[in-house]
Structures are given as structure tokens and as C-alpha cells.
Amino acid sequence: MSLLMDQSAEELECGMDNPVLPFLRKDRIPHIWCPGCGIGTTVNSFCRALGDSGMDLDKIAIVSGIGCTGRTAGYLNLDSFHTTHGRAIPFATGLKLANPDLKVVVYSGDGDLTAIGGNHFMHAARRNMDIMVVCINNFTYGMTGGQVAPTTPLGPTQTTMPFGNFESSFNLPFLADACGAVYVARWTVYHVRQLAKAMKEGLQKKGFVFIEAMAPCPTLYSRRNRLGDGVDQVKYFKERSTIKNGVDTKDVGLTYQGDIVVGKFVDRDRPTWMDSMNDHFGKVLGDKYETYGAHHG
Ligand code: SF4
Numbered sequence: 438m439s440l441l442m443d444q445s446a447e448e449l450e451c452g453m454d455n456p457v458l459p460f461l462r463k464d465r466i467p468h469i470w471c472p473g474c475g476i477g478t479t480v481n482s483f484c485r486a487l488g489d490s491g492m493d494l495d496k497i498a499i500v501s502g503i504g505c506t507g508r509t510a511g512y513l514n515l516d517s518f519h520t521t522h523g524r525a526i527p528f529a530t531g532l533k534l535a536n537p538d539l540k541v542v543v544y545s546g547d548g549d550l551t552a553i554g555g556n557h558f559m560h561a562a563r564r565n566m567d568i569m570v571v572c573i574n575n576f577t578y579g580m581t582g583g584q585v586a587p588t589t590p591l592g593p594t595q596t597t598m599p600f601g602n603f604e605s606s607f608n609l610p611f612l613a614d615a616c617g618a619v620y621v622a623r624w625t626v627y628h629v630r631q632l633a634k635a636m637k638e639g640l641q642k643k644g645f646v647f648i649e650a651m652a653p654c655p656t657l658y659s660r661r662n663r664l665g666d667g668v669d670q671v672k673y674f675k676e677r678s679t680i681k682n683g684v685d686t687k688d689v690g691l692t693y694q695g696d697i698v699v700g701k702f703v704d705r706d707r708p709t710w711m712d713s714m715n716d717h718f719g720k721v722l723g724d725k726y727e728t729y730g731a732h733h734g
Contacts, residue, residue, distance in 0.1 A: 460484040460494075462514050469508055473667025475626040475652025476506050479573055480513070482629050482650075483544070486636035492540065497640070499542045500529040502554060505579035505654075506546035523553030526561045529568045537711065537730030540569070540640055547574040547588040551607055555587065562616035562645045564710040569639040569646040572609060575654035583657035592693035593662045608690035609649050614703050619644035621686060621703035625651040625674035628699060635701060644709050651697065664694070 461484065470476050487494065494515055501510035503522035510517035520528045525543045533541045543550070550558055550572050561568065577595060578584040585595040588609065589602045598604075610621045620642045624632040632650055639646040653659055653670030664670060673694060681689075682700040689698040708716065711730055718726045 456488050457481055457484040460487050460514050462512055465512050468512055470505060471654075471656040473653065473655040474505070474579075475575065475650075475654070475667060475670070476509065476573055478626040478629060479571070479632065479650045479652060480509055482633040483509075483571070483636050484513075485633040486640060489633065489637045490640045492640060496538060497540045497542065498529075498532055499544055500525045500532065501543070502545040502549035503580070504546040504549045506544065506573040507549060507580075509544045523549055523555075524557065525549065526554060526557035526566075526568070526570065530561060530566050533566065533568055534711070537567075541567075542640070543568060543570045545570075545572065546579065547572055547576065547609070548578040548584075548586040551587045551609065551612070559612070559616045562613055562618045562647070565617055565619060565644045565707055565713075567644055567709045567711065569636075569642070569648070570613075571636065571639075571648045571650065573650050573652050574609065575652045575658060577654055577658040579654050579657055583654075583661060588691075590691055590693040590695075593658070595658075595661070606691070608686070610647070610689050610702050611686040613645075613647035614686040617645065617707070618647045618703060619705050619707060620646040620648075620701075622647075622701045623649040623651070623689065623699050625671075625678060625697065625699060626653070627671050627674040627678065631680075631699070638701075638704075642704075644707065 498516040499510045499513055500518045501507040502520055502525040510519045518528055525545045529541045529543045574588050576589050577586050582596055584597045585602050587607045589595055590606050592601050594601050610623050613621045620639055622635040635648050639648055653667045655667040659670055678697040678699050680700045681698050684702060686702050715728045
């Protein structure tokens with residue numbers, strides 16, 4: 438399923454008409470992802486979004502935390518940071534505030550972003566920090582061996598839940614919406630075009646953007662729960678997904694192998710953290726205050 442699987446840098450050179458290749462660091466190929474992993478498919482959509490957006494790649498930076506998805510930053514031909522576990526959003530926040538010219542993208546997994554990084558996620562959304570967060574949700578910790586995650590639905594076994602998960606899981610779009618994100622969408626690796634379109638819209642949106650991309654982890658989650666290979670999981674995404682743009686995010690929670698609601702759920706505007714800061718200090722200090730990042734969108 439992954440575009441990049443088993444391709445050497447030399448083989449990649451042969452396909453230079455492929456629209457994805459200009460966005461990859463070919464010297465870093467082959468990648469580490471398992472056969473059937475969905476992460477590479479999301480990277481394909483992201484590369485297409487980069488191309489379709491027409492944005493200057495020198496003005497885009499990508500930040501990842503730790504985990505299988507966290508390796509993405511190292512494969513993309515952008516200025517990139519592969520940071521510590523759960524801390525991609527604080528790094529991204531610092532980057533954005535130090536250089537308001539940049540469009541900063543966080544690209545990480547569900548465990549990294551919503552467990553150890555959960556606090557950062559909530560507060561960046563609350564502040565409407567001008568960053569785009571892409572969360573690859575495969576319902577487990579991949580790199581560390583298949584432990585239960587805050588996104589694991591009730592029921593399936595994990596290495597730390599050998600008799601089945603009994604903890605409630607996060608509804609990530611609802612969490613992002615409730616905390617104040619201005620753009621919230623969910624797609625799966627079956628919906629590659631919609632995912633690319635959402636990523637393009639996210640790149641062009643000002644404020645805290647959250648995009649959830651559901652993806653299979655066949656090596657751990659699927660195998661442990663006898664769900665078949667990566668293709669079987671994509672078939673599940675196809676058969677059980679319903680597109681409901683604009684639906685209330687409280688109604689899009691996920692259950693184990695149950696129905697999936699996908700779509701663009703939230704698209705609104707409110708002042709970013711930097712807008713609010715400038716507005717506040719402009720009022721308090723008047724002419725003595727020099728607007729920060731005044732020339733940047
Ligand atoms: Fe993908 Fe799972 Fe393999 Fe990690 S362990 S690369 S998430 S299939």
C-alpha cells in the first residue's frame with residue numbers, strides 16, 4: 438500500500454514524473470514502515486497537498502514527535518524537526534513564534550499527540566496557535582510494541598490490555614473542536630483525495646488546524662486482533678465510512694470495527710494567539726507597541 442515501500446533511491450530517480458517525489462528526501466529511502474502500514478499513504482496525500490497548495494516550500498516547516506509516524510519529518514524535503522516524545526506541538530509553537538513567516542505543520546501519531554502530548558494539544562487549540570496538526574490514528578503505539586493508546590476503542594487487545602481494552606477512548610475531532618480548533622476534519626487512508634484536499638485547505642488556513650487520518654497498523658493492532666492485513670483494514674474503512682461534512686463532532690466517536698464518520702466537521706475563524714497578543718498589547722501600550730509579525734499572515 439505504501440508508495441515508497443521497497444524502492445531504492447535509484448529506482449525512485451526513474452519515476453521523476455511522479456508528483457510526490459520532489460517532496461521526498463530520496464537519500465532517506467527505503468523507509469522504516471512495515472508492509473501494509475498506512476502512514477506512507479498519508480505522506481503521499483500530504484505531498485500532493487504541498488504541490489497543489491503552490492506554497493513556497495522554504496516557508497513550510499514540519500515537526501514530528503516520536504513513533505512510527507514521527508519518522509515522517511525526516512523523509513520530507515522540508516525544513517524538519519524530529520523532536521522528543523509528545524513535544525512536537527511545543528517545538529512547533531516556538532518555531533512559529535520565532536518566525537511568523539513559516540507555515541508550521543505537526544505530523545505525528547495518536548499516542549504521541551494525545552497521550553504524552555495531550556496537554557500541549559489542548560492548549561495549542563485553546564490558544565488558536567497558528568499551526569496545522571496532522572494526527573495519524575492507528576489506535577495503538579506502533580514503534581514501542583502495541584501498547585494501549587488514548588485512541589484504542591473499547592474491546593481490542595493490546596500488549597498492555599491482553600484481555601481487551603476497557604478504557605474509554607478520545608473522540609479526537611470532538612476534543613479539538615471543544616478546545617477551539619478552527620478547522621477539524623477526519624479522513625482515512627481509503628479517502629486519499631479527500632485527505633489531500635483537507636491537508637491543502639489546512640495549509641492555507643490561519644489558526645489551529647486538526648486533521649485526523651485513520652490508518653492501519655497491520656503489524657501490531659491488526660495482527661493481534663485478527664483483522665487481516667493492511668488491505669483488509671482499508672476495505673473496512675471503505676465499507677463502514679460515511680461522509681458527513683459539518684456534523685456535530687460529539688457524534689463522530691469511534692467504536693471497535695464500527696461505523697466511521699468522516700468529513701470536514703469544523704471550518705471557522707477566530708483570532709490566533711498572535712492576533713490576540715497584538716490586539717491586547719496594542720490597546721495597553723498604544724503607539725509604544727510594535728506589532729509582532731505585522732507583515733505576516
Ligand atoms: Fe506502521 Fe504499525 Fe509497522 Fe509502525 S508498527 S510502521 S504503525 S505497521
